[in-house]
Structure formats: C-alpha cells, structure tokens
Amino acid sequence: MAIITGVFAWGVPSAYAVGCYGETCYNKGPVAMGCTKDQRLISDPAWRGNLQVLYSPACRAAWADSNWEPLHSCWYLELERARSNLIVQSRLRVEHCPGEAREWTNMFPGGWYYRAVRNDTASGGTADYTAWVFR
Known part of the structure; x- marks a missing residue:
C-alpha cells in the first residue's frame, strides 16, 4: 500500500492578482494593472451612461472611463x-x-473625492462633469 502525500495549492482569487495597490497605483493604467477585473461604477449611472468614474476594491484606486466617441x-x-x-x-x-x-x-489611489470630465474647451466646446464621488 502506497501512501501519497502532497500539498495542494489552491488558486488565489483573481481579485488579488493585481499589479498595484493604493498609492502604488498612482498614474498607472487600470487595464495593465488588472484593476478592471473587479471594477465598480461609483459615479451616477444615470449620467449619460458614457462618462463615468470606476473603482477597484482590489487595487484601491479609481479612474475615469468614457465610451463617448468623438465625432469631429x-x-x-x-x-x-x-x-x-x-x-x-x-x-x-x-x-x-x-x-x-x-x-x-x-x-x-483611493481616499479622495473624484469626478470624470469630458473637456472640449480647447477646441471651443464645453466641459461636462459627473458629480463628485468619494472612495
């Protein structure tokens, strides 16, 4: 009778497989750092739906996102x-x-108030803002 022993390595949850946390996320890309895996919408979802502030609990960091494609x-x-x-x-x-x-x-990094801005003032347009949110 053979006795088999071993150690089983269970996978670490993907939320922890990120490339930065808190202050180390400053000015880093959310996609490259893996922070989009657990992203949460923290700005008002009714605000046009295409300008938003997202937050990652695993990274403890926020970023602005837009799918509002410029026309001209x-x-x-x-x-x-x-x-x-x-x-x-x-x-x-x-x-x-x-x-x-x-x-x-x-x-x-987290611990601030944030808002997303669509800024078209350089070409004579206007600026659109989401409401301030805290994370």
Missing part, C-alpha cells in the same frame, strides 16, 4: 480629485480622438 475633433477625458472642500487638487488626462471607441485615464 479630439477632446480630453479627465479624472479630477479633491479633498472634502471639493477644490481640484490634481487631474489625470488622456486625449480621446475620433476613431477611438473607448478611452480611460490612469488611476488615482
């Missing part, structure tokens, strides 16, 4: 962050141009 000229997708006084402390920005169906910003 490029515009900026921005994620702004602020403390409780809601004065913008900093922003991350990515240019979104015609032919690009989806775009997202890099991430800020």
